[in-house]
Amino acid sequence: MDALVHRDVVVVAASAGGIEALRTLLGNLPADLRASVFVVLHISPRAGSALPGILDRAGPLKSAAAQDGEPLRHGRVYVAPPDLHLLLDGESVRLSGGPRHNGHRPAADPLFLSAAAFAGPRVLAVILSGTLDDGARGCAEVERRGGLVAVQDPEESPFDGMPRAAIAATTRPMVSSVPLIAEWIVRECTGTRAAEEIAVDRKLQHELSAFFSAGPPVPPPGRLSALTCPDCNGPLYEVVSSPDGHYQCMVGHAWSMESMIDGQAEAVERAFWVAILRIEERLRLLTRMLGHAEERGQALVVRRLRQQTDRDREALETLRHLQSRIGREAPAAVTPGDQRR
Template sequence: MDEHPGRDLVVIAASAGGIEPLRTLLGRLPSRLQAALLVVVHISPRGGSALSGILNRSGPLPCSAARDGEPLQPGRVYVARPDHHLLVHRQTARLSRGPRHNGMRPAADPLFLSAAIDAGPRTIGVVLSGTLDDGATGSAAIERYGGAVAVQDPDESAFSGMPSAALAATTGAQVLPAAKIADWIVTHSRSPVVTHEPRRDPELEREIALLLRQEAIGTPVGNLTAFTCPECSGPIYEGPPERYECRVGHAWSAQSMIESQGESVERALWMAILRLEERARLLDRMVRSARDRGQNHTARRFEEDRDGTREALETLRALQQQIGGAPTAS
């Protein structure tokens, strides 16, 4: 065992409503912070790289979009690029376009898990405002590996899902307003920690190695379920605690998988509604055409089919209203 002067790796996750608390946090950190910060914010794959520029103007620490293989330096902020996971491997930043986690890329869990494996008790995890529960599994891993975790006070967060989930997944996470998280980080970066030989977790190591493309796709650890992956429709395996993964490597919490399944059902309903509308319009044309030709018996048959289609259409529309609104561009 060795004593390290402080925790020197900070990983931060934010999603909906998380930009302002993130800027507040960065604005209160000292310019000589003896820790590297890596940030994941859920953004659109086509969202561009403006985020690092916005954060660079938020405080004294230089902030930039992470580059693959870039050595991590204390007092710098590295931001995940759109459509790329950000990982830590051998004290360098790594980028991956590997399988989505919790339906996201970048996602918080891969960053937090890789940091826990790479830095162990030297890791600090922070979860800010966001929906659902990305970052909860990673926060639990950081704590399990001896690191420290803080969450933005759910009562202060614009969206409390992510902070609340991380709090529920851990036993000692600190609950703080965003304005006080910076001081908490500074305190931990200056407090000596005892480091030890990295503990082994073969399943976590396999998951991170898959994202880093260091090994072939294998069968996940856990029990085969009757579920299918919302991303690729492959078989899903369940591992503790309520962690789901397919053979491709898409990984889900129970909550994020339920959310994605709901989105898939809604898309399927909209497709069915569109097809039934087209069918009803086509049958209406066939009714008029049959009448114009004096084929009244045929026209009545088409009318019955059209009316049945319209009834089915109204049923699906009512069901869709119970599930959600209009579809959005993917």
């Protein structure tokens, strides 16, 4: 049965290069906007609390760090705090220290998925500048549930990974400059529209249970894959409803294929450094044992220890060479004072 729906939930995500886009977007929204606005920016867990103040000064809307359990209010901008996911839970705001998604906390997908689950056609989803593809799956679910998606034009985005991924994941995104996206939000938040009656999406609600429940982990909806989680090394389940590949572990860490490649690169680099450290420690012990054997005149022991030391030095050199080829410089965290990534 159709119902009259007012689009009054706006979810916005950005990463590298996104602070200026967020300021422009909020600067073009009116104080009497009949919607609640939720903002996720990929920031370091150790980032300070400057972002809400920066966004509060950008325009007439009141921006502040979101508080767990506060109700949704029109004309208010809820900003995800560092190291906490920002979520919708019915008509309330939730903060969660739950598992990282696509290597991030806060991340776009948990916010977008929760908005799609609880608000359906009331949702407007916006993707701004950023790398990789966080938010793409959330945009697809928002669209599937009757909401609308807008994406910053990749040609004007300092980093076009997130915009291009969102465009590829959806069928009818509004792709434009940030000021025109602000006009689109105002237009879509005005009046009511006919849409299917809103009901909570139980499948998405189950997928989000890791953020809302402190109970024991439950297997994700999907089939067990032959892959392991880059964060916790647990088995990954493939969510079969996601055509572009989406994986989730028992703990709740979730990955797109692109973000998992990035996460695996970090895991491989960590593994190399652990192996290098252990061989260096082993060489120090072998050198000490070799010195003791030489002092005691143990010729056979000396020969055996020298052979082992030579083998370990050769292995160490090989590992360092491989690490220099496979390793990569980790992207710098995005903070309000530094948009480089």
